[in-house]
Amino acid sequence: MAYLEHILYLDYNSTTPIDSRVLDAILPFLKDNFANPSSTHHFGQSINEKVKQAREQIANFINAEPNELIFTSGATEAINIAIKGVSESYSNKGKHIITVSTEHKAVLDTSKDLERKGFEVTYLPVQPTGLINLTELQKAIRPDTVLVSVMYVNNETGVIQPIKEISKLAHEKGALFMTDATQAVGKIEIDVVDLGIDLLCFSGHKMYAPKGIGVLYLRNKTKLTPQMHGGGHEQGLRSGTLNVPGIIALAKACEIASEEMALNQRNISALRDKLETELLKLPNTALNGDSENKIYNTTNICFKGQDANVLIGRMKNIAVSNGSACSSAVVEPSHVLKAMGLSDDEAFASLRFSLGKYNSIEDIETVISKIKELTQPNFKYA
Numbered sequence: 001m002a003y004l005e006h007i008l009y010l011d012y013n014s015t016t017p018i019d020s021r022v023l024d025a026i027l028p029f030l031k032d033n034f035a036n037p038s039s040t041h042h043f044g045q046s047i048n049e050k051v052k053q054a055r056e057q058i059a060n061f062i063n064a065e066p067n068e069l070i071f072t073s074g075a076t077e078a079i080n081i082a083i084k085g086v087s088e089s090y091s092n093k094g095k096h097i098i099t100v101s102t103e104h105k106a107v108l109d110t111s112k113d114l115e116r117k118g119f120e121v122t123y124l125p126v127q128p129t130g131l132i133n134l135t136e137l138q139k140a141i142r143p144d145t146v147l148v149s150v151m152y153v154n155n156e157t158g159v160i161q162p163i164k165e166i167s168k169l170a171h172e173k174g175a176l177f178m179t180d181a182t183q184a185v186g187k188i189e190i191d192v193v194d195l196g197i198d199l200l201c202f203s204g205h206k207m208y209a210p211k212g213i214g215v216l217y218l219r220n221k222t223k224l225t226p227q228m229h230g231g232g233h234e235q236g237l238r239s240g241t242l243n244v245p246g247i248i249a250l251a252k253a254c255e256i257a258s259e260e261m262a263l264n265q266r267n268i269s270a271l272r273d274k275l276e277t278e279l280l281k282l283p284n285t286a287l288n289g290d291s292e293n294k295i296y297n298t299t300n301i302c303f304k305g306q307d308a309n310v311l312i313g314r315m316k317n318i319a320v321s322n323g324s325a326c327s328s329a330v331v332e333p334s335h336v337l338k339a340m341g342l343s344d345d346e347a348f349a350s351l352r353f354s355l356g357k358y359n360s361i362e363d364i365e366t367v368i369s370k371i372k373e374l375t376q377p378n379f380k381y382a
Contacts, residue, residue, distance in 0.1 A: 008363045011319045012206075013155050013183060013298060013354035018249070019208035025252040026210070026245040037242055038233065047244060054251035061254040062200065063191040064217050070234045071247055074214035075182040076106040078201035081227050081238060082178055082216055083110045086147050086199065087119060089223035090176070094144025095119045098137070100161075101339040102126050103151050104180055108335075111149075128341050129290035130159035137166065141173040148175050152190075153183035156323045156336040156352055157289030158298025160184075167196035176222065182206055186257040187265070187295055198222050204246060208357075209253040213246030264357050269296035271364050272355050276301070278368045282375055288337055288350055302342065302350040303375055311351065314374055318367055321352040 009017075029050075035041075037048035052066070059066045072078040087097060099111055101123045111121045122140050124132050132150065141148065148170040150161050167177040178199035184190060185200075186207030192200055200217040204210060218224055218237070230239040257264075276299040279285060284304040300323065303311070308322035309331070323334035333347035342350070353367070 006317060008318045008359075008366055010353045010355055010359065010363070010367060011321050012356035013158075013352065014321060015205045015211065016208045016356055017358065018210055019253065019256060021256060022209055022249050022252045026249045029245040029248050033244075037244060038231075051242060051244060051247055054247045057251040058215065058247075058254050061190075061258060062185065062217060063193050065220065067235070068217055068220055070216040070218060070238050071242060072214040072216055072238055073212055073243070074205070075104075075180065075201045075203040076214075078203075078214045078216035079104075079106040079180055080110050081224070082199045082201060082218070083107065083147065083149065084114065084227050085224035085237070086176060086178070086222070087114055088225040090146040094142070094146050096122070096142055096145045097147045097149065098122045098124060098140050098145060098175075099149045100124045100126065100132055100151065102130060102154055102156075102159075102336045103149070104155060104182070107149055107151070107180055126339055129293070130154060130157050130288075130336075130340050131290055131293060132161060132166075134162065134165060134169065138169050138173075141170065141175055143174070145170075145173065145175045147178060149178040149180070151183075152179045152181040153187070153295045154289070154336060155183050156321075156334060157300045157340075158183070158294035158354075159289045160293045160295060162293075163197070164195050167198075171196060183295060183298075186253065187261070187297065189261065192217055192219070204250040204253060207253050207257055209249040210246055213243050213250050215250070260357070265296050268355050268357065268359070271359055271361065272297055272299055272353075274361070275299060275353060275355075275364045275368060279371060282372065286346075288340065288342065297355045298352065300337075300350055300352045302346050303371075304346065304349055306349045306375055308349055308351050311371070311374055315367075315370055318370060320367075321354070323347070323350060323352050 035043040035047045037051045055066045055069055059069050099107055115121050126132055150166050152163055153160050170177040176198040179197055181200050182202045185202040198219045202215055204213040226237050228239045233239050279301050286302045288300040288302055333344045337347040
């Protein structure tokens with residue numbers, strides 16, 4: 001792809017390039033097919049039919065019903081709508097929520113907001129592998145617990161939580177189960193019925209669709225108090241003119257993912273394994289996260305004694321992530337790695353490599369060579 005010719009991009013968990021086939025699918029809806037699908041005239045209704053077809057295609061991709069999907073601007077909005085909406089709807093049952101200390105900030109910050117409004121939130125710890133302890137979860141669920149929210153695949157380490165077992169524990173005690181599946185949808189097969197998921201959130205830009213489109217799956221009969229008002233769109237649960245190009249794009253991305261998932265998994269996992277194996281041969285390195293229960297495109301490695309920000313700055317044409325949060329010029333160590341037991345220094349020395357379908361073996365060999373060069377003891381920065 002032209003925009004990847006001059007950079008080795010290993011930051012696919014952050015965002016993905018748009019697949020050219022997805023771009024081709026949405027161009028007509030950016031030009032000629034521009035009508036508002038809520039309009040009553042024939043032009044608007046013709047676009048509405050396209051939206052209905054796309055909704056059905058996306059729903060089928062996760063084995064949901066079309067009316068169980070709420071289109072949003074992305075996973076962050078979907079998460080906010082889900083957690084706040086469910087908590088408000090079921091507040092008569094209780095005001096207790098359970099989540100995990102390694103969740104994305106969209107979940108953690110939303111939970112903190114609810115705490116300020118009188119809700120109680122239990123933040124489950126994780127083991128050094130990044131996995132939760134199911135016994136601890138079981139003990140934490142109370143009669144007044146309304147929601148258990150656990151991320152499917154961690155965005156920093158790639159660790160996969162045992163979602164089916166977690167949902168079963170939640171349901172056995174009368175709680176709803178939600179998962180932020182942003183890093184899972186499009187990479188692995190997801191069946192919301194088989195997994196027992198009540199609410200699921202994901203974004204298009206993590207699976208080769210554009211930014212600005214997301215989905216909240218809401219199992220039928222699950223109550224949700226609207227958080228946005230003004231027009232009654234999406235069954236009154238998320239008002240606002242639909243992002244038609246984004247919806248069309250997401251449907252096409254789901255179609256492509258369904259066709260190519262097995263191929264992508266085979267190719268990308270081979271590249272990831274080579275990268276991980278070679279980098280872990282370097283002295284003073286350690287893998288962050290479980291070595292088996294993780295998504296096939298991600299590895300997070302600690303280069304002890306190094307500064308990840310310096311390493312990133314020295315790799316001018318290589319895009320990787322350090323997992324740190326930068327805000328108002330204050331750099332903090334990754335809350336995910338800290339929750340797994342790493343020290344501040346170890347967290348600051350860690351790099352996340354997340355691969356995608358446009359990576360090649362030449363990319364991986366170049367990155368390995370560059371990391372080896374930068375981390376050798378006698379390396380002198382220019």
